[in-house]
Amino acid sequence: MTCFAGVVIEGSFIPYELLYYETPSNLNVEVGDRVLVPFGPKDRLKVAYVIRLNKQLEGIDKSRVKRVKAILEKRLFSQSIATLFEFTGKTFLIPLHSFINRIYGTFVPHRIEEKINVLDKDGLTNLLGNVRSSKKEILLGTLLEKSSTTLSLLKRKSKLEDAKIKGFLRELEGLGYIEIQEIAPTSMDVMVKIKDEALFDEFLHSRRISKSVKEILLRVKKNGIIHFDDVIYGIKKGSFLVLELIERGILEVFYEKEKEKTKTFVEKMVINGGSLEERTKFLIGHLKTHLTENGKVLIVVNEHALIEKIRTFYEEAFPYEVSISYGGDKGSIRKDIRKNKKIYISTPFSLFVDIVNLEYIIIEDASSKYHMPNEYLNFDTRIVAYKRSELEHVSLLFSTYSLDDTLLYFSLKKQFLLKELKNLRNQNKRIIDMRKEYKSKHLSPVSRYLESKIRKALELGMNVALVLNRKPYSTFIICRECGYVHRCKVCGTPLHYDKENGVLFCPVCGYTEPPISVCPRCGSVSISYLGYGIQKLSRDLKNIFKDTRIEILERGSTGHIVDASLYSKTIFLGTEFLFSHLILKGVGFIAFVSADTFLNGSNVNTSIEAMKFFRQAAFEVYPEDVFLQTYSADNPIFSFFKNDSESGFLKEELNYRRILGYPPYQNLVELYFKETIDVELIKKQLPESRVLGPVEKFESGKRFYAISIRTATHPQTVYEVIRASNYLEHLAGARVYPAPELIYDS
Numbered sequence: 111m112t113c114f115a116g117v118v119i120e121g122s123f124i125p126y127e128l129l130y131y132e133t134p135s136n137l138n139v140e141v142g143d144r145v146l147v148p149f150g151p152k153d154r155l156k157v158a159y160v161i162r163l164n165k166q167l168e169g170i171d172k173s174r175v176k177r178v179k180a181i182l183e184k185r186l187f188s189q190s191i192a193t194l195f196e197f198t199g200k201t202f203l204i205p206l207h208s209f210i211n212r213i214y215g216t217f218v219p220h221r222i223e224e225k226i227n228v229l230d231k232d233g234l235t236n237l238l239g240n241v242r243s244s245k246k247e248i249l250l251g252t253l254l255e256k257s258s259t260t261l262s263l264l265k266r267k268s269k270l271e272d273a274k275i276k277g278f279l280r281e282l283e284g285l286g287y288i289e290i291q292e293i294a295p296t297s298m299d300v301m302v303k304i305k306d307e308a309l310f311d312e313f314l315h316s317r318r319i320s321k322s323v324k325e326i327l328l329r330v331k332k333n334g335i336i337h338f339d340d341v342i343y344g345i346k347k348g349s350f351l352v353l354e355l356i357e358r359g360i361l362e363v364f365y366e367k368e369k370e371k372t373k374t375f376v377e378k379m380v381i382n383g384g385s386l387e388e389r390t391k392f393l394i395g396h397l398k399t400h401l402t403e404n405g406k407v408l409i410v411v412n413e414h415a416l417i418e419k420i421r422t423f424y425e426e427a428f429p430y431e432v433s434i435s436y437g438g439d440k441g442s443i444r445k446d447i448r449k450n451k452k453i454y455i456s457t458p459f460s461l462f463v464d465i466v467n468l469e470y471i472i473i474e475d476a477s478s479k480y481h482m483p484n485e486y487l488n489f490d491t492r493i494v495a496y497k498r499s500e501l502e503h504v505s506l507l508f509s510t511y512s513l514d515d516t517l518l519y520f521s522l523k524k525q526f527l528l529k530e531l532k533n534l535r536n537q538n539k540r541i542i543d544m545r546k547e548y549k550s551k552h553l554s555p556v557s558r559y560l561e562s563k564i565r566k567a568l569e570l571g572m573n574v575a576l577v578l579n580r581k582p583y584s585t586f587i588i589c590r591e592c593g594y595v596h597r598c599k600v601c602g603t604p605l606h607y608d609k610e611n612g613v614l615f616c617p618v619c620g621y622t623e624p625p626i627s628v629c630p631r632c633g634s635v636s637i638s639y640l641g642y643g644i645q646k647l648s649r650d651l652k653n654i655f656k657d658t659r660i661e662i663l664e665r666g667s668t669g670h671i672v673d674a675s676l677y678s679k680t681i682f683l684g685t686e687f688l689f690s691h692l693i694l695k696g697v698g699f700i701a702f703v704s705a706d707t708f709l710n711g712s713n714v715n716t717s718i719e720a721m722k723f724f725r726q727a728a729f730e731v732y733p734e735d736v737f738l739q740t741y742s743a744d745n746p747i748f749s750f751f752k753n754d755s756e757s758g759f760l761k762e763e764l765n766y767r768r769i770l771g772y773p774p775y776q777n778l779v780e781l782y783f784k785e786t787i788d789v790e791l792i793k794k795q796l797p798e799s800r801v802l803g804p805v806e807k808f809e810s811g812k813r814f815y816a817i818s819i820r821t822a823t824h825p826q827t828v829y830e831v832i833r834a835s836n837y838l839e840h841l842a843g844a845r846v847y848p849a850p851e852l853i854y855d856s
Contacts, residue, residue, distance in 0.1 A: 116162035118206040141192045144183040148176050152526035159210050161192045186214050188464050190501040197497050200826045202489045203844035213459050224261040225291045233287045237781045242584035303335045305362035331792045384531035385729045390420050390508045395428045405469035409455045412480035415690040417670050428453050458491040468504050471495050476508040477722050483845045492516050511726040514718045514772045520848045534728050534754040538735045543743040555642045568679050572698035578644050579707040581664050585641030591634035611647050619808035663688040694730040701737035714772050726752045771820040778847040779828050782814040783840045791835040
């Protein structure tokens with residue numbers, strides 16, 4: 111039956127709109143198929159993904175609707191995943207084609223074979239008697255002889271160029287003498303097995319079969335049941351050969367079906383508090399009790415180092431039943447999930463891959479900023495996970511060091527059970543006021559109190575962990591004569607000094623230049639390199655604590671996990687990178703050398719992120735001490751942390767957000783344009799919204815002009831306003847921080 115496929119097309123910046131094509135009944139197009147469609151005025155063939163199938167089209171001229179040409183791959187994803195893609199595209203303004211490609215990989219045809227079928231032999235015969243070109247005579251003769259042939263055969267016979275053959279064939283197609291059909295090297299998300307054992311053995315031992323066919327048969331025989339892609343891997347025209355074996359009745363394909371679920375209820379829970387190990391062991395115990403025999407679990411982790419930290423616990427609890435995927439290559443997550451294990455540990459993109467008999471989704475470190483939209487991830491993991499859990503009726507568990515506005519929303523509005531695994535009330539948490547140090551002329555970044563605690567710990571053979579979320583040797587270069595501040599020539603940001611690499615660099619746009627010793631403005635040599643990063647702090651620590659081992663943990667220093675319990679008398683010094691790459695069990699205490707570096711960000715989530723890091727440090731070293739040095743000791747976050755009053759902190763933070771119109775009360779939509787725009791047009795169409803900007807920004811070394819919109823309207827409506835204002839061609843990207851209640855209830 112003919113229907114209409116709503117597709118997204120590769121290479122088109124259309125966040126969520128679908129283009130519709132008629133589906134020929136002989137193709138059996140399904141949701142999740144990768145197909146070939148004509149696109150544009152010249153009908154160039156494009157790869158597309160089927161997101162919807164409609165029986166009727168409303169408000170569209172059907173006479174202008176083109177037809178799907180071929181199926182490239184069957185059932186990449188299910189209906190629920192297609193719905194999830196569409197929801198995510200509309201909510202976060204993501205171009206779906208690139209999003210799907212990132213997970214499933216771009217299809218690169220080995221060669222789209224064009225098959226020519228003869229419809230009118232008499233017409234071709236009459237034409238053959240009237241043509242004067244010998245080449246065209248060969249083409250017509252071949253068509254009449256074969257009735258059905260390929261472009262490659264016509265090319266070999268006639269020795270003509272592709273363009274000339276295609277031009278002549280289009281003339282014949284226009285006359286109704288032939289039809290041209292694109293045949294793609296098909297890939298299918300299906301399993302392959304032997305259909306007829308006797309016929310299979312007879313064919314396998316035949317001397318007439320090619321090496322490629324024999325290799326296919328041997329793979330199937332060895333595995334019994336094997337995935338289509340694994341059968342054809344590395345075999346030229348493998349998909350055509352497998353399809354031919356299926357037509358002969360030697361092989362058959364089938365979809366892996368879900369076994370009947372015995373789990374009768376869906377759980378929704380937020381597990382708050384405790385170290386990563388404590389939460390992981392709690393989850394394992396819970397799964398051992400509640401997971402059914404056929405049930406599968408997807409554990410979504412935001413950092414590769416975190417995968418390494420938890421995998422051992424799961425592999426010990428579920429031997430030979432754990433699959434790990436880092437999602438490094440396109441399509442690798444999907445391949446890893448086909449391994450038919452019980453526990454899948456992967457990145458947020460795994461939420462868009464089907465898992466047979468999925469019963470649980472677990473989001474680990476759920477309040478981490480890396481689960482929220484950033485330069486590497488363009489959606490909120492928690493919001494997408496909840497949508498999938500609703501679509502597929504699976505249990506959803508959030509595991510976290512602390513609550514944020516989104517997790518609090520799930521607890522209060524979506525009936526998630528809030529399980530407090532552990533609290534910090536009995537732990538010593540000391541706030542060190544660095545203003546007192548400054549007034550007493552002690553100018554070191556390490557207070558006298560902290561220095562004494564470090565010295566005592568080292569004397570007892572213990573380790574300590576120091577956190578300073580700033581790497582460079584210096585973060586501010588100033589002339590003491592004229593007050594000149596050395597800034598980036600591209601964006602005007604004060605340059606930082608990286609002593610290890612001997613360069614000045616811009617932390618915003620990436621610009622670099624050699625260090626300076628003379629003031630460019632007044633010529634003075636009174637240049638001071640001010641500010642502290644771990645490069646300068648490590649030098650000072652070596653001077654204070656001579657003969658003490660200092661291990662630096664910052665991005666690029668190590669790729670493996672460091673276990674502090676294997677060391678003694680060691681100072682571990684690092685940025686926030688330390689939290690993911692150091693097992694803190696073996697330290698005597700942890701100290702934030704400058705807690706203010708976690709509080710001075712420009713992101714709306716800065717305070718919540720800071721509280722998360724403070725609590726993470728405390729839980730990981732519990733019951734050992736936590737010290738926070740700060741020049742703003744009167745900031746309420748410190749008293750809330752010291753008193754373990756997470757609810758008080760959230761109440762104050764949410765009140766602040768309510769006043770300013772931030773999530774969870776309004777959506778925050780950040781739009782990045784290639785050039786400046788007139789925001790007045792946007793303001794007029796969004797009168798109830800707060801529109802700020804444009805301001806110049808840099809990301810990954812590129813210059814953008816950003817506007818920020820705080821609005822109760824759906825991001826989809828904001829996108830429509832941008833289009834109506836004729837700014838769509840200037841739009842370079844978007845980042846959306848949605849208010850869950852506005853998204854789910856809209």
